[in-house]
Amino acid sequence: MSEMKQIKNLKQFSTSKERFQGGHRLCPGCSHSIIVREFVNATDDELCVSTATGCLEVCSTIYPYTSWDVSWIHIGFENAAAAISGVEAMHKSLKNNKKSFSDKPMKFIAFAGDGGTYDIGFQSLSGAAERGHDFIYVCLDNEGYMNTGGQRSSSTPIGGATTTSPAGKVSYGEKKLKKDMMQIMAAHGCEYVAQSAPSNWKDMVKKAQKSFAASGPVYINAVSPCPTEWKFDPSMSMEISKVMVESRVVPLYEIENGSKVTVNYKPKNHVPVEEYLGMQGRFKHLFKPSNKHVIEEWQKNVDAKWEYLLRREEAGI
Amino acid sequence: MTEEHLLKGWEEFEPGATLFSFEGKPDQEVHHENNSVQHSVADWRVDKPVHNKEFCIDCQFCWVYCPDTSIIPDVDDKGKGIFGHIDYKHCKGCGICVDVCPTNPKSLLMFADHLPVEEALRQWPEKEEKK
Amino acid sequence: MEQNRIVWDGNMAASQAMRQAKIDVVAAYPITPSTPIVQNYSQFVADGDVDGEFVMVESEHSAMSACVGAASAGGRVATATSSQGYALMIEVLYQASGMRLPIVLNAVNRALAAPLNIHGDHSDMYLGRDAGWINMVANNPQEVYDLNLCAFKIAEDYSVRLPVAVNQDGFLVSHTTEALNYLPDDEAYKFIGDYKPHNPMLDPEKPVTYGAQTEGEWHYEHKMRHEHAMYNSFGVIEKVLAEYKELSGREYKFVETYQVDDAEEIIICMGSVAGTTQLAVDKLRAEGKKVGLVSVRLWRPFPKEELAKYLGKTKTITVLDRSAPLGSTGALYNEVAAVMVDNGYNAVLLNYVYGLGGRDMTIDHLTEIFNSAKECSDAGKRVKPLIQTINLRGKELSFY
Numbered sequence: 001m002s003e004m005k006q007i008k009n010l011k012q013f014s015t016s017k018e019r020f021q022g023g024h025r026l027c028p029g030c031s032h033s034i035i036v037r038e039f040v041n042a043t044d045d046e047l048c049v050s051t052a053t054g055c056l057e058v059c060s061t062i063y064p065y066t067s068w069d070v071s072w073i074h075i076g077f078e079n080a081a082a083a084i085s086g087v088e089a090m091h092k093s094l095k096n097n098k099k100s101f102s103d104k105p106m107k108f109i110a111f112a113g114d115g116g117t118y119d120i121g122f123q124s125l126s127g128a129a130e131r132g133h134d135f136i137y138v139c140l141d142n143e144g145y146m147n148t149g150g151q152r153s154s155s156t157p158i159g160g161a162t163t164t165s166p167a168g169k170v171s172y173g174e175k176k177l178k179k180d181m182m183q184i185m186a187a188h189g190c191e192y193v194a195q196s197a198p199s200n201w202k203d204m205v206k207k208a209q210k211s212f213a214a215s216g217p218v219y220i221n222a223v224s225p226c227p228t229e230w231k232f233d234p235s236m237s238m239e240i241s242k243v244m245v246e247s248r249v250v251p252l253y254e255i256e257n258g259s260k261v262t263v264n265y266k267p268k269n270h271v272p273v274e275e276y277l278g279m280q281g282r283f284k285h286l287f288k289p290s291n292k293h294v295i296e297e298w299q300k301n302v303d304a305k306w307e308y309l310l311r312r313e314e315a316g317i
Numbered sequence: 318m319t320e321e322h323l324l325k326g327w328e329e330f331e332p333g334a335t336l337f338s339f340e341g342k343p344d345q346e347v348h349h350e351n352n353s354v355q356h357s358v359a360d361w362r363v364d365k366p367v368h369n370k371e372f373c374i375d376c377q378f379c380w381v382y383c384p385d386t387s388i389i390p391d392v393d394d395k396g397k398g399i400f401g402h403i404d405y406k407h408c409k410g411c412g413i414c415v416d417v418c419p420t421n422p423k424s425l426l427m428f429a430d431h432l433p434v435e436e437a438l439r440q441w442p443e444k445e446e447k448k
Numbered sequence: 449m450e451q452n453r454i455v456w457d458g459n460m461a462a463s464q465a466m467r468q469a470k471i472d473v474v475a476a477y478p479i480t481p482s483t484p485i486v487q488n489y490s491q492f493v494a495d496g497d498v499d500g501e502f503v504m505v506e507s508e509h510s511a512m513s514a515c516v517g518a519a520s521a522g523g524r525v526a527t528a529t530s531s532q533g534y535a536l537m538i539e540v541l542y543q544a545s546g547m548r549l550p551i552v553l554n555a556v557n558r559a560l561a562a563p564l565n566i567h568g569d570h571s572d573m574y575l576g577r578d579a580g581w582i583n584m585v586a587n588n589p590q591e592v593y594d595l596n597l598c599a600f601k602i603a604e605d606y607s608v609r610l611p612v613a614v615n616q617d618g619f620l621v622s623h624t625t626e627a628l629n630y631l632p633d634d635e636a637y638k639f640i641g642d643y644k645p646h647n648p649m650l651d652p653e654k655p656v657t658y659g660a661q662t663e664g665e666w667h668y669e670h671k672m673r674h675e676h677a678m679y680n681s682f683g684v685i686e687k688v689l690a691e692y693k694e695l696s697g698r699e700y701k702f703v704e705t706y707q708v709d710d711a712e713e714i715i716i717c718m719g720s721v722a723g724t725t726q727l728a729v730d731k732l733r734a735e736g737k738k739v740g741l742v743s744v745r746l747w748r749p750f751p752k753e754e755l756a757k758y759l760g761k762t763k764t765i766t767v768l769d770r771s772a773p774l775g776s777t778g779a780l781y782n783e784v785a786a787v788m789v790d791n792g793y794n795a796v797l798l799n800y801v802y803g804l805g806g807r808d809m810t811i812d813h814l815t816e817i818f819n820s821a822k823e824c825s826d827a828g829k830r831v832k833p834l835i836q837t838i839n840l841r842g843k844e845l846s847f848y
Binding site: 046048050057058061062063064066068069070071072073074075076078079081082083084085086087088089090091092093094096097099100101102104106123124126127128130131 | 511
């Protein structure tokens, strides 16, 4: 077991060795790289990273450049979990047979967008989680296929206008509720499942460190505000992330060993969902009088989910 | 834009199109020519952030929330991270550092990319009254 | 070399060779008819006969993905599949070869649906034709065993560093038990040698990026480097097969020939049908007919030069394709036709699409094919349709 890196505050954290370099081609203000940095810089252990096809993959390893100061692999869109499970299996095999390249502690992370997680990579993730590999799966959840021009995924929330669920004369955009990956991964019996937002670096780092300390599969749902497709100013990414947390749209919570729910942060002031929706172009059409019911439904869903989590936490199950 | 020296012939590339992060061992911290840290994205920028150390409290929010690893910290005598400098080769000018800066007036502000830093510092605003 | 004699089917031959290779990671998913390989290997794990990791994944796509991850990580990797599983893997087969990872795949060939069929034909092997893997064809369990050992050595040679598929016919080879010779464990392993890692992800002293995106200025160069490695592999394959002959006494060539020197009608084929064709040749030779057989062992890279050596004098060449080309001549036919044109050879060419979904191809059928070819030889031109079928019910069906 490796020693947990001490990160009490940013003055300490910022002395970390940087493991994800600039010069990548992510959009200005993209939250993906913020999440990646919070995560990979939170440990001094050696890392092997796999990444699903998507914004992060395509922008961090455009030949002839790599932004990764750790070993990294990308195979396809749907197999980030299978890929890292192979790397982890090889690590285990070499270790068991005393053929390891190094005695240094090694951790395994898969990064994928919500398309590569909720949709096309779902089977691969489910398989790898069920097999119990020692890996951490981080979903960079920007609620759509942003790398290809903002199509809907099963993470796109109701009312969201995407290029394949556009708002129109007779449509308010996406009709389905966002898939609940947290519960699905908890049901796999993952050792640790957590949701975080990049604007709360402390929460993210804490969850990253809990992930590194775990020995079984870990699933992290990291919400990743996307200036390009959510349609807001790039400087506002962390503001949006903050409002997502404060409005309880994205509760910061964790589920340990498949059942124990802890809500890590309880906003004191009630921020209505309307405020969050109003900050983004993708929900602009919801403010037409005829779509008012969608905002009401949004609020109802957020409240119900929040209530559910609190009751689970209280019940200890 | 691709640097000319990297445009090698087919026989010169590493098999499998692999890329390396470092020249030599990682702890020597010499990045490989194929590390994106060698690549400038400065031309993406319209506005640039300028840092004013007069107001900075070294909170390091700008460091943690920079998506382009462009706030390069220093370490003080006590081994603590403090603001170092802005890496203008990799900053895309998104403005998050300015947004998350908690001081009043802010210690980071956006200015037109062509404006000299000294001129930007001269234009720095006064402390804002709380609304 | 003292060898052991045993009765194995093709699947067991593959499994035992995998055991002897001391593979670091096997990631696999069962599918008929390669399932017994996965089962056998599971038993090896259960009995402590192998030391590596065995990852029982949830699909063939993940099987090959985990293999690619494991091979990039830095160790010996193998798997097995068939048919629909092969088709599900196909995306990742391209990734494995493009990343230059020496993975060994036992491809137990089976028809592709629809309609669904679990029996042997070459549809899956043909599907993977352009995936950048070295493809060898084993015609019986002995060959499956031998070529598996060679496959690891070829794949892992630094000047090759390409994945290798060892193909065998579903059921006809995979489930047919035959007596064969195998090497003692230590000799087999010594032949393959220890795995020599190249740019392993698991080496923290040299972080490496696998699977970058190469756009316009780069993609062509990388693909041609891959192409170059493929052609480089001829020499390495030849060397490894020669070393194996030295060790085992069993000789393998890029193309195997039988009675071709003075043959006027030659059948060119791949897979287990070669054995049956050999019997047909014997029968017809006994009747005084000058017939011969060429069995292609190395499907990719395709041994054009080697093949050309045997085709210059014959009058008629009949190429057997065990896959429906669905709109053209068969893939093996096309290779042969290209060799003929490249060398200015003038024999009459015929193409049979046969044996789909495991349909029998007997000595009688092959006799019929030889006799039909003879008519062309006698006429000095093609007097039969270009693409013909054999042992197909219904009205005679042929094309061109």
